[in-house]
Amino acid sequence: MGVARHGDGQLPSVAKRGRWVRNRFVGLCVGVVRCESSAGGGGAAVLFRVLGPVEIDGTDAVSYIRADKPRALLALLLVKANTWVAVGEIIDTVWAGKTPPVSAERNIGTYIWQLRRALPPLGADGQRIESRSKAYRIRVDAGELDSDRLQALLAAGDEALAAGDAARALKHLESAQSLWRGTPYEGLVTDGHQPEVVRLAELRWSVRERLADALIGTSRFADAIALCKSLTAEDPLRETNWVRLLVAYRDAGRRADALATYQKARSALVDELGTEPGPELRALQQQLLADVPEEPKPEAAKPEGPGPDAYVRTVLDAAAALNGQHAAAAHHWFTTRHVEFTTAISQLLAANEVANAWLLTTAVHQFIETGGDVPDWAPLVAEVAAATSAGKDWYGELITRNILGIAQTRSGRVHDARAEFTAALAIASVHGDREAEGTVLVNLALAEASTGARQQAAEYLRRALRLLPESPTAGEARAALAELGEPEVPARSTVAS
The missing domain is CATH 1.10.10.10 (Winged helix-like DNA-binding domain superfamily/Winged helix DNA-binding domain)
Structure with missing residues (x-):
């Protein structure tokens, strides 16, 4: 037969x-x-x-x-x-x-x-x-398609993770992962099938990412590390999975591996996109360098809605798209919703959600940097900077003071900008963050150049070069020096004999 x-x-x-x-x-x-x-x-x-x-x-x-x-x-x-x-x-x-x-x-x-x-x-x-x-x-009833079951199990896993029940989430997400047998509608893809195939492939990414979260949450670090390595190998520009891998190494007590992984992530992002890692990844690196153990997290109550963490993550992901393939769509999205985001920053500050407030601030700043217009931006950033300072969130304060300095430079308030950049430089120096120090120096130089103080601007740019001679920041510093008509190494002054 x-x-x-x-x-x-x-x-x-x-x-x-x-x-x-x-x-x-x-x-x-x-x-x-x-x-x-x-x-x-x-x-x-x-x-x-x-x-x-x-x-x-x-x-x-x-x-x-x-x-x-x-x-x-x-x-x-x-x-x-x-x-x-x-x-x-x-x-x-x-x-x-x-x-x-x-x-x-x-x-x-x-x-x-x-x-x-x-x-x-x-x-x-x-x-x-x-x-x-x-x-x-x-005619297909609810639940008869395995793709529908995949989506339902993913939703159940998300709900369990939000409620702090990683063990229950793991059960749902492993069941979802087991449904996957290969390319959806394998061998049958035509133009009519392709959008559905793409949708299901993205669902699988979500399942695997949440599964990594559940594995970390249940202390199955070896499995989590193996999965996160696979995810970062498949898409090295998906920064959230580098974050997951660092967290898995950190929680497993493998600090050296975590720091080495940060460098791999940074190389991938710089080489492919020309951008430094985002705030979350850099904050993890700083925590590892300082060897500060993470405070234990209280049992999370089940939220009624997606919660500020999910909301801020969505906006950060959209901000990351402002310089990518879907830049026009992302820019339009921010243009129509930036009032909502600035309102959300104020609400987060009122709720003492300072970390989410400054993360959301970085997203709106990226929108402004790509040509967006947000009225009354500098006063709001000043509020965020003050909150980070009061909460002793040094990294958040460094980031927001740098953003505030840029906003003040744009509005012609260079004296105020100089004060913010100087404060940011002091924070970066105290905590040994050379990358941040170099970035702030370049921004301070641009502020000075806007007033015609060419020599002072050139000196700040040379300091940035000495700090980071081989980094993307150094490339920006060299380009700025060339635009000013200043050499990388100043000519030695001569004394008449």
Whole structure:
């Protein structure tokens, strides 16, 4: 009778529970291979498996639609489940890139009939695939698509993580991860499938990232490190996963590995994007350098909404896109919502959420740096800087004083800007943050240059070069010196004899 092989030549795991036989009638027409349990039984709800090769899964059987055209037809109907699909669209999908035969419409009717025979019935009327004039649709109940189950398990995992229950989250997220068998709708991707394939691939990223959080939360550090390494290797520019990897190393007591990983992350970001790591990653590095243990976190109560952390993270992710492929869309998003964000900063300060307030401030600053306009910006940043100082958040104060200095320079208040940059320099020097010190020196130089103080500006730029001779900041300093017409090394003064 022949045995159907699965992907790499191995039998699917379900074969261990039964024997492989070919359905005598439907198999001849459609090429369906069915695994029937030797235990018998029936009546189980159907699950359509699309997170890999398209399969029809039941308690007693797994069917693989082997013939290409019926499989492509089933995939299209599942992508548009419970929606009428025109025969013309079906023909375009089934004969993708080829000229369909004159009998194409009649052939589609045959494939539909064959699929109906392969699919278990649905409900009282038993009609799984419905038809009307020139259109078909497949009826799928909630939870019958494995992609829907993936999304539901991800939501349950997110909810458990938000409630501080990492063990419960781990159970949901490992179940979600186990549903993934390969490329969604494998081998059946046409223009009609592609948006859904992209959506499901992004869902898988979310599952794996939350799974890493749950592994860290349950102290399974070896598993968390292995997963985070895989994530950073696949997309080294996805900075949040570098953060996860550093946290996993830190919590596992592997400080040296964490610091080495920071350098790898920084190299990837600088080499590919020309940007330094973001505030969260740099704050982790500073914590590791200072070897300050993280304070124990209290048990988190289940939030009623997404909470400020999720909100701020969303805005930070959007800010990261301001210099990327989707810069125009991100800039439009900030343009329409910047009033909301500045209001949120004030609300976070009122709630004593100082860290989130200054993180959100950095996002709005990135919008301004790419041409955005935010009225009354400097006074709000001054409030954030004062709050970070009062809360002894030195890194937040350093960042916000630097941003405040830039805002004051833009508004022509160079005297005030000079004071903010000087304060930021002192903080960076005390804490040994050479990268920050170099960045502030360049900004201070630009402030001085705006008043015509060319010599003073050049001296600040040379200091930045001496601090960081090989960094991207050094490149900015050299470019600024060239624009000022000043050499990197000042000429020695001569004394007349």
